[in-house]
Amino acid sequence: MAPATAQSVDEETPLLRSDGGDEFPGYDIVRVQSASSADGVEPTIQTVMTPEGNRSSCTNHGAAADSQKEEAYPHFINVTQRQFWAVFSGILFAWLIAMFDSTLMASIHPAITSHFNAANSAAWLSTAFLLTSTAFQPVFGRISDVFGRRPVYLFAVAVFFITTAWCATAQSITSFIAARAFCGLGAGGVVSAGMIISSDLIRIEYRGMYQSYINLCNGIGSSLGVACGGYIADTLGWRAAFGIQLPFIFVYLIISYFVVPTSLGPELARNEGWTLMQAAKTLDIKGSFLLITGVTSVLLTLNLGGSVLPWSHPVIIVSLLVFCFCLIPFLKIEARAKRPVMPLPLLSTFPQANLILSNFFGTMVINTILFNMPLFFQAVKLESLTSSGLRILASSLAIMASSVFTGFFITWSGRLKPMLIIGFVFFIIGCAVTSSMDRDTPGWLAMLFLLPSGFGQGFAMPATLVSTLAVSPQAEQAVTTTTLSLFRNLGSVFGVSVSSWTLQNALIYYLTQSVTGNNRQDIIKRVRQSITEIHLLDPIHQGEVIQGYEQALHLTFIVGVAWATMSLLLVLPIRLARLSRKA
Structure with a gap:
């Protein structure tokens, strides 16, 4: 149909x-x-x-x-300029911190997994965070419709603070992964509620301009996370990278308590006179549970199958069965729910469906590159955490510049589609050039090869958000925002998981082909658990291991080309209306 x-x-x-x-x-x-x-x-x-x-x-x-x-105040909805900037400045600060935390893992995850001797579990450090952030962002949107934006926002910031402290003090890889999962819950609420509050306050004609401010803070936070994260881990240890965030999050929690208005959102519980139980019944709890369970099952399969456990292992088989058993009930529940966590009509309506799915595949590309490029610099180029972080900084700066340009271009011209097309073309170019890198690629050239994907992200992602909101009624902006965030985070989850699955299985194959000697199995096991072991090998075995990593990463980035192409094909047939401007 x-x-x-x-x-x-x-x-x-x-x-x-x-x-x-x-x-x-x-x-x-x-x-x-x-x-x-x-x-x-x-x-x-x-x-x-x-x-x-x-x-x-x-x-x-x-x-x-x-x-x-x-x-x-032609830019704002029912607030003065002073009220708006008091709230919006806090949202920008929250985005900066959240982006610092999310990109931090890209540069320091090798140090953490090496510390716990669990390098083949690296994907879980990011996917645990992204999974809970993904699953609970739509829930936060619905809860904020029922109880108002302010209590949900303050709760999310408080959870973010507590769980970041847990990350800094975790004593095992299991504890750290659990901490990252709960941290994703808080960060997801901060980002989701912040986006919804912005939608409540800013007219759609001017949202591109104010989205550029969010993009700027996104870029600054991402840059600091990638560049400073590696430096902090090298000098003070990886725990300090989390501890340093705590004073800033605490100060922001206090500021938010005083500046976020109490009257934002529909506040259905108060306006309809609902009790707590009546309000809870309006939430899609069953759908949220099935979504979390189903996605977790897929992630278990992708992260363990082939690289840690054989595909015939009972854990892998049970995980696949759980996913299948969750899928059909989830679709039935979402079709009947009054306020579904994943509104199915949005996925069958043109052009919303195309925009949301292009956003999903585009985010897969972003995380394929972001998660694996530090590994290239550290395992193939044998660079330090600090050096690899600084290499990736070039991409973050490209994201900042292009995203700010996109916001102002949309506001000035009212045109949305050009940025979508240009952005996804840059994604294809970015994956293609990164797949060509090897140990002989000069460091400066590798940095330049990261620029196309950075520009692609800065052009396409803000344009996707504004385009999706522009074709949706204001009354449905909260659910549209959270659905877009849901698929953006699902793209992050699957981008990390699929690329990690590709890398780990390719790595086993290529290391088996390249590593020689009687102790080859021991060497393969050691370098898969900790990339610092590569530095300790003799020159012959070191070259063989580097060759294996090089070939595995080449294949991983080639897969990213497929996701980028899917994104471009989805937006090509879209015809978007031009945004008008008030005088």
């Missing part, structure tokens, strides 16, 4: 819905003003204010006051 398409007519009509809906009072309506292609007029998207109590008429007594407020 062909996916449903949003209606386009010759007069001003609501996009997808004709009103804000009784479930979500107090929201704007996103309208599309469209003309047929025969008229030679490009469609535009506008936001029409319909504050609660004034939806029935634009000429009632409250309209004049709303019009004056709109003229005074």
Whole structure:
């Protein structure tokens, strides 16, 4: 069955819905003003204010006051400029910290796994974080609809603080992975609630410009995490990389308590007079549980199958069966749920489905490169944590520059599709050139080879977010935002897991082919558990191991080309309306 398409007519009509809906009072309506292609007029998207109590008429007594407020603060929804910046500055700070923490693992995970002699479990350090962040971001969105944005946001920041302290003090690889899982819960809430609050406060016409500020903090945090993480781990130890975050998170928690308004979001529990149990029943708890269980089962299969356990092992078979048993009930529950954790209509509606899925595959590309490039510099080029982090800094700077440019370009031109096309083309180029690198590639050239994927991320990801929001009604912006975040994080999870699965299984094959000598099995085991062992080998065996890593990474990056191509093919048929601007 062909996916449903949003209606386009010759007069001003609501996009997808004709009103804000009784479930979500107090929201704007996103309208599309469209003309047929025969008229030679490009469609535009506008936001029409319909504050609660004034939806029935634009000429009632409250309209004049709303019009004056709109003229005074044309970028914002129902807040003054001072109120907006008090909240938005905190959101930017939270993004910076969260991105520092998320990219930190890219540069220091070899040090952590080597410390615990568990290098073949490296993928779990990131996937545990990404899994909980992925599964709970939509839940945070729904809970914030019920109880309001502020309590959910403060809870997420508090969890982020406590679990970061746990990461800094973990005494085993199991404890550390568990800490990262709970840390993902907090970080996911911080990012998800922050994005929703931004959507509550900023009109869609100007969201690209303010998204560029988020992109800038995203880039700065990512750059600091990649570059400073390796340096901190080299000089103070990897535990300090987490401990140094604690004062900043604590200060932000206090600031958020005072600046985040209490009246954001539908607050359905208060407005509908629900008890705690009644409010809890509106949440998609069953769907969330099945999502977490199913994704965890897939990750177990990808991370253990072939590299740690044989494919015929009972754990692998049971994991696959659990996934199959979760899939059908999950789809049935999501089809019936009033507020599903994964709204299935979004995945069958054009162009939302294409944008969300292109976002998924694009994020797989990002994490394939981000997670494996430090390994290239440390295992193939034999560089230190600090040096490998600084190499990746070039990509982070490219992300910063291109994402800021994208935000302002969208606001200035109102055009969305050019950035999507350019971004995904850069992804293809980025994966292709990184797959060509070997031990003889000069360090400066390797840094240049990282730039295309960085530019691709900066162009495509912000454009995907604004495009998806632009084709969705304001009343559904929270669920649209969290669904996009869900698939972005699923892309991160599968990007790390699939690339790690590819790398580990290819590594076994290529090391078996290249390593010689009577103690070859012992050498293979040692270098797979800890890459620092490569430095201790004699020159002959060291060269053989480097060759194995080189070939395995080459194959891993080639797989990334497939994901990038899928993203491009998904956005090519999309025709996006041009965003209009208020004076």
